[in-house]
Amino acid sequence: MIRKRIATLAGFGLLVLAVLGPSVGRAQDAEPSPRMKLGLGLEYFSRTLAWDDNTRSSVLTAAAGSLRLEYEIQKGFTLAAFLGYGFSNFNGLIFRGLPFSLDYEAGAAGGFLGGIEAEKSLFRTGDFEIGIQAQYVLSLGGTKSLAITELNQGGKAQGKATWMQVQAGPMVRYLGYQDLTPYLSISYNRLWGTYTMNETVLELTGAEEKKIAGAGNIGAAFGILYEPLPNFSLKGEVAAIPYKKIGASGLGVDFGGSIKAILSF
């Protein structure tokens, strides 16, 4: 566990060093790049979660829309922040630490979501540009109240999820096309969080905080940046994260995707 944390810290350390170092501007960006960009992003992903000490699993599906503000600090080095609203579906989580065990099957709950991103180009070789990217996402789910109706007394359950995602890694862009920039990235991708469930049936009360974590930690993404106009771009991306199945042999793969529309000024 300690070794894993050291490796994670080392990875982030390298990332910080790379970010602080000089960046390489893209060849086709002869004119000064706009420094501020405003955009809209839509994202969806499905992620296998492990919980109860990695003995159980369920799938988190999440969809979010966000407003993005990007700032280009220097050529090839962009910082971005985003804030939005999303829906997270934790169906399949089972809370056995409550007086009456609960099996959550109540679908998605809404909540605010925000985060920061950094993207930096490092060097170029031929039509390829090597860079790094990192992202941190925080989702603060709203409280979802649900009725417990199977007992001879009415009860209430209240669930609230908070999850975070960190991803960082190298990326390769192909700059050989005029308006299209395909890219490929490999990243360390960690998702973790808690789901807190409170239960009340008359005088009987209980609370359980369940720690959840994404089953896989290394992912790959393929995306395309399309710039049809000087001040407008579209970015689409699909990502895959393999994971070792829990309670079964073999590997599974989680998928996600996003699309962003960016207006520069």
Place this chain on the structure above:
Amino acid sequence: MSNFCSRPRVTGFAVAAAVVLLSLAAHYPAGRIGSASFVPAPLAESPAPGQVPGQVLVKFKPTASSLMRAMALAALETRAIARLPHLDVYVVRIGDATTVEEALEAFRRNPDVEYAEPNVLCRIAVTPNDTLFKYQYALSNTGQVIGQVPGSPQGKPSADIKAPQAWEETKGLATVIIAVVDTGVDLNHFDLKNKVISTGRDFVNSDLIASDDHGHGTMVAGIAAAETDNDEGVAGVAWNARILPVKVLDASGNGPTDTVAQGIVWAADNGANVINLSLGADSPSQTLRDAVKYAYEKGVFIAAAAGNTNTAVSYPAAYHPYCFTVAATDYNDQRASWSNFGSDVDVAAPGERILAPYPMALTPPGFIPYAYGQGTSMATPHVAGLAALIKGLKPALKVADIQAILRYSSDDVNASVYPGKDEFVGYGRINMEKALVPIKIVK
């Protein structure tokens, strides 16, 4: 009667009179259970839960056209092998290169799909292979005939405590101990010998061997926690819980209050998590009250019989909140006519025609050591067993929490006449499934 605790009175007669020792062909020696000629072949345990390999169930949204449906199926190299009428659900066979999980994930991402799920194999719930389980309607009532003698009664399906469904969730822990404070326990009975944690304590004869010279305690112990899935005899409510025998009643089924009080305190001091008190007296006793209070405050759950005289709840069952009071129902989920009543009644459990182990030494030749009993004495160990299962599954819960779980998970079986909590069955007949199995919460 006020100075003595006894098995609730009617129970005494009922067990003596209504107990029907199971007859066995003469060539089967007493003390040994019969062969398959006596009872049907044991039921095998259900296979592990699973799915139909290579199949998923898919329901498209009503707005999805036939073309979109066909495209969705073709895209995954799947094909519909059946469509369930009325439900509009497709049974889809997936290609060899795709796992069920992958197919499900792909279908679920399709906006035209309302839902996709594995084609899960349905099966009967956990069924123990104990040969007499089929007569234990209290645990699983299928409407079976309860007994081998012609004219034996037949129960109403589902008038039971839903034990097999609950055993899917837990079968209990061997670290949870149920003290049977009673007439002792047959320590050599083949359905109990591996379940008793020690030879216990005999407060009647002042020794450390709490053997049973009456039969009542052995029946109670077996109902709560007989060895289960052992190819013979009966199933206990708490498969894996252990039994601590404490003898406080003599061969006639009676015992003075001070002896019973000693037994309760000793059980609480010797590791009991649950105490079963299938005994009672008509008059109150401060000593008995102090004893159950002592155990309660040590974190011991006490299940106590309401009594069998169709009058007010007996003592110590009436000592709330220390005791959890159990009334009796029958194989039709009707309140037993002799079951005591009052505001102290918390719940009910089956107490009519309950099959349980009987001391081998007291079993006449030609019979197997099992008997049918009735009374709140027989109802109470069902509750004690369930309390032990809850304790094993959720060890942090306090006694009051376990009591609340038992109350609120009960089925209000007389709701048509007395909706809500009433004096006859309290909150209702206990339901192990609701108490233990995760409750699905949906929108």
